[in-house]
Amino acid sequence: MYGCVETNREGGGEPSVEMANQEDRDLDQVVVDASAWVMTECREFVKRTFTFLPAKELNTCARVCKVWQREAHRILSRRQDLNWVSELKSCHTTNEKTTHPLGFFGHYFQKTTQSIGPIPKFALMFTEYSKGLDYRSIPGQKKKKSEDNGPQKSQEVVDYFKSLLPQDCVLLSLMTPGIVVPKDSLSTKPGMESEGEGGATCALFPNIPGVRINLLPISPKLLQGGYKEELWQRWLEAGISPNDTQCVLLFGWGFISGVQQAAAELQRLFQEKARKNPVIAGGIVNRLLSKGLCSKSEESSGVIGVTFSGPNVKAISVILNEQVRTRSEAKTAIARLKEANLPVRPKFSLGFMFACAGRGQHFYEEDNVESEEFHKLFPDTPLFGFFGGGEIGCYNLTAGRDIEGLLLSNTAHAYTTIMCLLTFDPS
Numbered sequence: 363m364y365g366c367v368e369t370n371r372e373g374g375g376e377p378s379v380e381m382a383n384q385e386d387r388d389l390d391q392v393v394v395d396a397s398a399w400v401m402t403e404c405r406e407f408v409k410r411t412f413t414f415l416p417a418k419e420l421n422t423c424a425r426v427c428k429v430w431q432r433e434a435h436r437i438l439s440r441r442q443d444l445n446w447v448s449e450l451k452s453c454h455t456t457n458e459k460t461t462h463p464l465g466f467f468g469h470y471f472q473k474t475t476q477s478i479g480p481i482p483k484f485a486l487m488f489t490e491y492s493k494g495l496d497y498r499s500i501p502g503q504k505k506k507k508s509e510d511n512g513p514q515k516s517q518e519v520v521d522y523f524k525s526l527l528p529q530d531c532v533l534l535s536l537m538t539p540g541i542v543v544p545k546d547s548l549s550t551k552p553g554m555e556s557e558g559e560g561g562a563t564c565a566l567f568p569n570i571p572g573v574r575i576n577l578l579p580i581s582p583k584l585l586q587g588g589y590k591e592e593l594w595q596r597w598l599e600a601g602i603s604p605n606d607t608q609c610v611l612l613f614g615w616g617f618i619s620g621v622q623q624a625a626a627e628l629q630r631l632f633q634e635k636a637r638k639n640p641v642i643a644g645g646i647v648n649r650l651l652s653k654g655l656c657s658k659s660e661e662s663s664g665v666i667g668v669t670f671s672g673p674n675v676k677a678i679s680v681i682l683n684e685q686v687r688t689r690s691e692a693k694t695a696i697a698r699l700k701e702a703n704l705p706v707r708p709k710f711s712l713g714f715m716f717a718c719a720g721r722g723q724h725f726y727e728e729d730n731v732e733s734e735e736f737h738k739l740f741p742d743t744p745l746f747g748f749f750g751g752g753e754i755g756c757y758n759l760t761a762g763r764d765i766e767g768l769l770l771s772n773t774a775h776a777y778t779t780i781m782c783l784l785t786f787d788p789s
Contacts, residue, residue, distance in 0.1 A: 408433050417441070417481045441480035442570045443709035444786075446744055447471045448543035451560030463513060464522065465497040467562045475526045480568035482527055484575045486668065487535040488542075488748045489562035492516050492649070496560070516651050523564075532577060534668065535651040536613055539751070540722065542715045542733055544744030555730050557722045557749055565712065565746050572674030573786045578610065578667030579656035580624050594635060605636045608761075609670040609677035609784055611714065612644035616664040618752040621646065622774040624665045625754045629773065641677040641758050642773055643782040645716040645750035674787050678702050679758045682732065682779040689728065693735045699783045700739045702759045708742040710786045715747030717779040722749060732779055740783070755780030 412420060412433050424434040449467035462469040467489075475482070491497050494513040513519045516537075524533050540557040567575055584593060597604045610628060614621025625642050632640055650666060660666075670677065682695045704711075713736055723729050736745050756771040 405429070405433070409437075412437050416477045417479055418476055421481075438481060439569075442568055442786075443480060444568070444712060444744065445474060445478045445480065445482070445566040446544055446564060446746070447474045447566070448563040449561055450543060450554055450556050452556065453554075463498070464494060464519065465499070467491075467497055468522075471523060471564065472526055474566070478566065482531045482566040483569050484567040484668075485523075485527060485531055485533045485564055486567070486746070487523070487533065487562065487564040487651075488538050488647075488746065489535065489651070490538060490541055490556060490558065490560055491519075491562055492537055492651070494519050497562075499560075516649075517653055520651050520653070532655070533652055534577065534655065534666070536615075536647045536748075537649040537651050538647045538748035539719050540717075540749030542717070542745055542747035542749075544712075544746060555722060555733050555749075557719070557724075563746055565744070570674065570710075570786045573670070573672045574606075576669050576671070577655055578669050579660035580612075580620075580663045580665040580667060581660055582663045584624060584627050584663075594631065603671065604632065605638075606673060606675070607632070607636075607640050607669050607671040608675040609641040609643070609782065611668040611670075611782075612642060612665060612754050613650075613667070614644070614646050614665045614752075614754075615649055618646050618774070620664040621752070621754055624663075624667070625773040628667075629771070639758060639760060639771070641679045641755075641782055643679050643714060643716060643755035643780045645748065645754055645780070646752040647748065647750055670784060676704050676761050676785045676787070677758075677782065678704060678761050679755050679780060679782040681755055681757055681775065682781065683775070684777045686779075687725070689726065689731050689735065692726075692732050693738075696732070696735050696739060696781055698757075698759065699781060702761065702783075704761060704783060704785050705787050706740060706743060706783070706785055707787060711740070711743045712784055713740065713743055713745040713747075714782040714784070715745055715779060716753050716755065716782075717747065717749050718753055718775075718777045719749045719751060720777050721779055732781075736781065743783070752776055753778050753780050755782065 408429065412423065415423065417438060420434040420438055424431040447467070447470050449470055454466060460466050460469050462472070493516055497519070513522045520533065520535050527533060540555065541561050541563055542555050543561060543563040594604060612621050612625055621644065628642060629639065632638055650661070656666065678699060680695055680698045682692055686692055686695050715733060715736065717732065733745055753775045754773050756773050
């Protein structure tokens with residue numbers, strides 16, 4: 363045999379090629395067995411390795427074996443911080459380009475959902491864009507028709523973003539005249555506002571112990587003074603205690619009277635049933651972009667809500683009325699949120715800003731006045747919101763405390779800004 367060493371069977375000579383190969387195979391098997399043990403049974407190794415993986419990769423690892431599944435679920439259950447995506451057209455130069463079918467925001471959204479640690483369970487998006495072309499266009503750049511690929515219609519855009527999220531994650535997308543984006547996002551400077559220049563922001567909420575976030579469809583019956591008992595019963599059947607509801611965000615499109623009536627009826631409902639006054643805040647948007655989140659009848663009411671409830675939720679709000687016209691006056695009004703001394707922790711708190719489209723840069727003759735003053739007081743708290751055609755909210759610094767004989771507050775406003783602070787403390 364060419365190239366082989368024959369074995370001296372009687373004299374005990376050199377081992378044969380077959381024996382040498384067998385020893386190599388045995389050694390390889392030992393190495394494989396040791397590697398398999400380290401990868402599947404050495405809990406410390408698995409734990410250390412998995413802590414560096416994003417949620418999407420951990421979900422894949424959880425399908426390998428029971429050890430990996432337990433460790434992946436343990437790590438994911440402890441990841442409870444808030445994440446977000448933001449983009450403003452004003453932050454890009456005419457030389458910047460992206461090949462993503464939904465422009466820079468689509469690129470940031472995809473990158474974020476692939477790399478974040480916790481699993482999003484609820485996503486709240488405010489956007490100045492409607493169609494796919496709005497996301498792709500950049501001021502100063504001419505768009506060729508051949509480049510108009512990807513999602514086109516508004517529902518196709520929503521479906522695309524939904525496909526990047528877990529199947530059980532709820533996405534509420536609203537088109538607004540202007541937006542407020544948080545600091546330290548992938549593409550923006552701290553505390554920026556856009557009043558029609560083009561932009562989008564999306565808050566990604568994970569599961570947080572003691573915190574429940576739910577859609578609140580509004581029936582036309584509620585706007586007619588009825589439906590309160592039915593709504594209360596639906597809350598209870600869904601396992602939500604209205605007594606623990608600390609904040610309700612209301613968004614209306616079409617006529618402002620609908621969201622005003624909904625706010626008033628909800629306030630009466632909470633005071634009659636729970637003897638408390640949770641924060642109710644929101645405003646008028648251009649359109650509801652997410653379809654199919656509620657029945658056609660509920661959608662026809664022109665109002666939808668989001669509730670934040672649970673023992674670990676605290677919420678307060680202030681109003682900057684038409685008399686607040688300077689930076690110093692805005693600072694004084696927003697400072698009342700700080701004076702309430704809520705336990706604000708990084709990654710477990712956020713703010714909402716709902717402003718009249720008549721305020722902003724032209725009102726103060728300065729950019730980003732109200733959002734900047736908020737971030738001076740709460741530097742580690744992201745601020746989301748929009749400019750709209752009417753505001754819902756009031757001074758409410760009760761932080762969920764029961765108050766006997768609490769008087770109803772007027773929640774419908776114009777030419778104002780509502781600032782709302784929420785904290786989620788899982789400790």
